[in-house]
Amino acid sequence: MEIRRTANAGVLLKLDGVSILLDGVCREIKPYPATPPEERAKLCESYPDMVCYTHAHKDHYDPTFAAEYGKQTGGVILGPEELPGCNSTMAAGSVGGVTVTPIPSRHIGGAGKTVSHASFIVKGSQCVWFLGDSSPLLWKDRTDLPKPDFLFVPYAYTTTPTGWTITRNLGAKKTVLLHMPAREEDTIGLWAATEATTKFPDDLLIPSVGQTITL
Ligand SMILES: [Zn+2]
Numbered sequence: 001m002e003i004r005r006t007a008n009a010g011v012l013l014k015l016d017g018v019s020i021l022l023d024g025v026c027r028e029i030k031p032y033p034a035t036p037p038e039e040r041a042k043l044c045e046s047y048p049d050m051v052c053y054t055h056a057h058k059d060h061y062d063p064t065f066a067a068e069y070g071k072q073t074g075g076v077i078l079g080p081e082e083l084p085g086c087n088s089t090m091a092a093g094s095v096g097g098v099t100v101t102p103i104p105s106r107h108i109g110g111a112g113k114t115v116s117h118a119s120f121i122v123k124g125s126q127c128v129w130f131l132g133d134s135s136p137l138l139w140k141d142r143t144d145l146p147k148p149d150f151l152f153v154p155y156a157y158t159t160t161p162t163g164w165t166i167t168r169n170l171g172a173k174k175t176v177l178l179h180m181p182a183r184e185e186d187t188i189g190l191w192a193a194t195e196a197t198t199k200f201p202d203d204l205l206i207p208s209v210g211q212t213i214t215l
Contacts, residue, residue, distance in 0.1 A: 001126055001150070001215045005207040006039045008032040008059045009132070009154055009179040012048060016124040018098040019048040022152070023132060023178075025065040027058040031181035031188065033209050040065065047072065049095045053079040053088070054132025055107060055117040059179070078102050080116035090118060098124035103145070105134035108156050121145060126215075128152065129170070133179075136163040139170060148172045150215055154179035158204070159193035174215055177206045 002014045009032075010023030025043060028034035043065075051069055053061050063085035066077055070086050077088040078100055092101040102118040112135065122128035129148040131139070136157050151172040157163040158177055167175060183191050198204055207213055 001128075002212060003176065003207070003215065004212045005178065005209050006043065007035045007209070009054075010035075010060065011152065011176070011178070011207075012043070013122065013128065015122065015126060015128070016096065016098050018050070018096045018124065020050045020052065020098070020100060020122060021048040022052045022120060022122075022130045023054055023060045024048075024051070025062045026060050027062055029057075029059045031185045032059045032179065033182065033185075035062070035065075036209060039210060044068065044072075047075070050093055050100055051075060051077050052100060052102070052120050052130070053077055053083055054119060054130070054134075055080060055115050056083055057111070057115065057133070060132065078120065079118050082116045098122065105132070105138050107133050108135040126150065129172070131157070136166045140166045149174075151175045152178055155190045155194060158198050159190060161197060164197050174203050174205060176213075176215075177204060180206055182208065 003011045006012050006024045007026040012024055013020045025035045066086035077086050078093055079088045081088055090102045101121045105117050105119040106112040107115050107117040119132050119134050120130040126149040127146045128150045130152040157167045
């Protein structure tokens with residue numbers, strides 16, 4: 001499996017020859033990075049097999065890209081039905097033996113009351129949980145879901161002992177931490193809090209925007 005971080009909280013994932021974009025084109029909310037123009041151009045040159053969005057916040061979602069994707073490919077986006085400017089569905093999708101299942105989930109904090117949110121389970125030869133901005137507390141007792149090989153999480157899972165304990169107990173082989181500012185632009189101490197909580201183990205990966213990692 002290969003991933004490329006294309007956005008603040010998003011990746012282009014390639015699993016079993018299928019490409020899946022998850023929260024992969026976003027706008028900027030400082031200190032979080034926007035999708036760089038060259039990444040956006042690459043994604044529009046050859047659209048991924050599936051496009052998924054967890055929710056409509058700017059640092060995860062770009063309605064211009066979503067509308068263009070729909071216009072150019074006729075494809076439907078997986079995610080909450082309230083995503084503005086595109087056709088979206090909470091039904092599971094399958095391409096080439098890889099299935100993506102949206103799981104309704106609550107956005108962490110007060111935004112949980114105002115924004116619809118979905119997380120995604122990607123299942124092929126490996127199982128990926130892409131949790132978006134969902135609350136870590138949702139996942140600790142989900143024995144109904146297939147066990148994750150790889151976990152994609154935002155900083156809420158690595159900056160508090162409770163979040164980190166839940167992350168560890170999910171038992172993934174590797175955890176990919178997204179939704180991090182560049183270290184030199186981190187004005188809110190997320191790198192320091194993550195270091196203090198996790199001690200940066202080898203199986204916690206923090207890709208920079210544009211970086212490709214083989215898992
Ligand atoms: Zn959000």
